[in-house]
Amino acid sequence: MRLRVAAGGPAALKVLAAAGAAAAPVRLVWGGPLGETAAAVAAPLPGREPVAPTPVIPAPQQGPPGLLPPAERPLAQLSPTWVPALELDSGTVLFSPNAICQFFFLARGEEPTDLTNQWLEWEATELQPAASAALYAQLVHGKKGLEAVEALGKLLAHIEQNLSRRGTAYLAGDAKSVADVVVWGTLFPVLQDETSLPSEMQALRTWFQSMTLSEACRKAADSVLMPKALLEFKSYLQKQPPPCLAMERATSN
Amino acid sequence: MAAAARPGTGAEELALLEKLLGLPKGNKYGVQGERKVPVLQTNNGPGLTGLMTIAAHLVKQAKKDQLLGSTAEEKAVVQQWLEYRVTRVDGGSSKEDVRIILKDLNIHLEDKVYLAGNIFTLADILMYYGLHHVMVDLTVQEKEKYLNVSRWFNHIQHYPGVRQHLSNVIFIKNRLYTNGH
Numbered sequence: 001m002r003l004r005v006a007a008g009g010p011a012a013l014k015v016l017a018a019a020g021a022a023a024a025p026v027r028l029v030w031g032g033p034l035g036e037t038a039a040a041v042a043a044p045l046p047g048r049e050p051v052a053p054t055p056v057i058p059a060p061q062q063g064p065p066g067l068l069p070p071a072e073r074p075l076a077q078l079s080p081t082w083v084p085a086l087e088l089d090s091g092t093v094l095f096s097p098n099a100i101c102q103f104f105f106l107a108r109g110e111e112p113t114d115l116t117n118q119w120l121e122w123e124a125t126e127l128q129p130a131a132s133a134a135l136y137a138q139l140v141h142g143k144k145g146l147e148a149v150e151a152l153g154k155l156l157a158h159i160e161q162n163l164s165r166r167g168t169a170y171l172a173g174d175a176k177s178v179a180d181v182v183v184w185g186t187l188f189p190v191l192q193d194e195t196s197l198p199s200e201m202q203a204l205r206t207w208f209q210s211m212t213l214s215e216a217c218r219k220a221a222d223s224v225l226m227p228k229a230l231l232e233f234k235s236y237l238q239k240q241p242p243p244c245l246a247m248e249r250a251t252s253n
Numbered sequence: 254m255a256a257a258a259r260p261g262t263g264a265e266e267l268a269l270l271e272k273l274l275g276l277p278k279g280n281k282y283g284v285q286g287e288r289k290v291p292v293l294q295t296n297n298g299p300g301l302t303g304l305m306t307i308a309a310h311l312v313k314q315a316k317k318d319q320l321l322g323s324t325a326e327e328k329a330v331v332q333q334w335l336e337y338r339v340t341r342v343d344g345g346s347s348k349e350d351v352r353i354i355l356k357d358l359n360i361h362l363e364d365k366v367y368l369a370g371n372i373f374t375l376a377d378i379l380m381y382y383g384l385h386h387v388m389v390d391l392t393v394q395e396k397e398k399y400l401n402v403s404r405w406f407n408h409i410q411h412y413p414g415v416r417q418h419l420s421n422v423i424f425i426k427n428r429l430y431t432n433g434h
Contacts, residue, residue, distance in 0.1 A: 088326055092370075099333035106325035112332070114301055114310050121303035124336050125288070125344075 003100070004029040005224075006083040008236035010135065011097040013224045014185025015084045018101035020216030021181050022108050026086070098124055098182055105178040115172040119179035123186060127155050131186045132243040138190065139234040140242075145195040152190065156204060159183070163203035170207065176214070184211040188221060263291030263304045266382045270308055273378065273414045274315035282307075288343075304343075304379070305335040312375055320375045330369045334376035342383040351387055355399045362401035366408070373412065381409040388422045396424055 003019065003026040005012040019026050086094040086103065094100045098120050102112065112120075130151045138148040149156070162171065171179040187208065191197055197205055211217050264282035271280065281294040285302060293301040293310065301307050312320045322328035341354055358380075361368070368376040388396075388406050396403045407424045410416045 090326060092326055092330065094329055094333055096333040096336050098336055099329045102332050103325060103329035106328050112309070112328070114306060117309050118301060118303055118306040120332075121305045121336070121339060124340050125290070125303070 001025070001089055002027045002029050002087045004031065004083055004085045004087070006031065006236070008224075009083050010132070010189060010236070011084055011185070013188060013220055014182055015086070015097050015100045016220035016224060017185050017217045018104045018178065018181045020219055021176065021214070022104035022110070022178075024104040024107060096124075097185075101178050101182050101185075110177065112178070113172060116177050116179045119171050120182055122158075123179075123182050127152075127183065127186055129243065130155055131190050134190045136237055136243055139237055146198070149190060149196045153198075156198065156201060159207075160201040160204040163207055169210070176211075180207075180211055181217070184208065184217060185220075188212065188217070189225070192221075192225075263289065263307075266304070266379070267291060267293075267307055267311065269382060269417055269419075270311055270378065272417060274311055274317060276311060276315050280311075304339055305332075308335070308375055308379060319372070320378075322369060322372070322374055327369050327372065327374070331374045331376045334368045335379060338376070338379050338383045342380070354384075355387070355395075355402055358405075359399045359401045362405045365405075367405070377405075377409050377412075378415060381406065381415060382419075385419055385422070389420060393425060 001024075003015065005015060005028065018024075084095075084097055084100060086100045088094070088103075094103060102120065106112070133151050134149050137143040137151070159171070168174050170176050171183060191208060192212075197208065199205075212221070264284065267280075267282060268278075271278065283292040283294055283300075284290065285292050290302055291304055291307055293307045295301070301310055309321060312318065322331040337357075341350070345351060345354055365371075367373050368380060384402075384406065388403075391399075403424050406422065410419075410422060
């Protein structure tokens with residue numbers, strides 16, 4: 001299966017982290033709608049982690065615009081804005097980042113539960129729009145610290161309450177699930193500046209740090225964000241229309 | 254009025270789904286937040302929140318798990334279209350949003366009977382409920398322009414138990430404009 005991710009596309013982080021966490025054998029294709037550069041590499045295989053950190057995920061490369069490598073069909077035939085995209089061996093293309101993450105976990109036998117479903121739906125409908133707005137405020141408007149994550153306040157509190165009420169280490173129980181990867185992937189770009197994490201949210205801090213330190217998440221963050229930090233995100237976001245939350249949208253045109 | 258026929262709140266839609274699944278009545282629903290997200294109240298502990306989440310829960314309760322897909326691939330595809338439904342169809346309100354949704358679906362359904370390919374799933378059911386108010390308002394020409402969506406929609410509305418009290422959307426069998434592309 002081939003996974004296409006856009007360099008600097010924010011959703012790249014969660015799909016790469018999920019592929020790593022679920023040890024999915026994917027071939028990565030970097031590139032946006034215009035160009036694709038095929039880079040055939042397998043993600044880490046199940047089993048022992050290598051001793052030396054090997055770069056399993058190639059650095060982002062932009063392909064020549066408009067040119068496809070010979071014998072490579074373009075991926076998703078749908079709206080070109082749909083990156084990331086996962087092309088399965090059957091030819092089916094998944095274009096939703098959360099469904100891609102879910103597929104990696106399903107493929108190794110981890111079935112969704114009411115709780116993982118609930119976190120994924122919440123992430124797609126509530127967290128994601130707010131996190132995009134917060135990221136935009138940070139990178140494009142230069143807001144810092146707590147001010148930048150203002151829009152996320154209630155949502156961060158929601159995570160904190162759930163973690164502390166259940167008393168579990170992870171969002172959907174004592175084991176890491178697709179829910180943790182999906183929520184972490186959306187929060188990481190916004191919260192990696194430590195001052196953005198409210199200090200009273202202890203359960204959230206502990207969970208977030210343990211996710212950030214996990215092998216799969218660290219590798220995904222390194223390949224997507226470091227060393228150019230968030231410059232990739234910034235240049236991507238500047239090309240996009242400013243995000244607007246669904247509730248703020250006009251009800252008619 | 255068209256509005257009266259629309260499964261407006263998530264709770265109404267979930268009631269339709271319960272009936273379709275043959276579940277006994279008795280579940281209590283609330284709504285939460287500005288988007289009026291449905292919440293399934295339970296006797297013990299916090300309820301379940303979100304249309305996708307509750308719908309999948311009801312399907313499992315009715316032991317009709319095949320509606321969620323059988324293979325990992327089908328399950329992911331079903332999830333993807335459920336997510337599309339709650340993020341794009343429910344979030345999109347302008348004419349332009351609707352046009353993009355119909356265009357996306359029309360391309361996707363070009364070579365498929367159902368959203369997940371050859372099997373009827375929860376994604377078809379919830380997409381049908383979510384698009385009903387859109388399809389009711391389409392002109393004859395628009396129905397032809399989005400021919401694959403029209404074919405799929407007509408198929409789903411005739412699927413046993415799905416439509417219930419919702420209005421039947423009429424599709425013409427013979428194409429008016431043969432060079433419609």
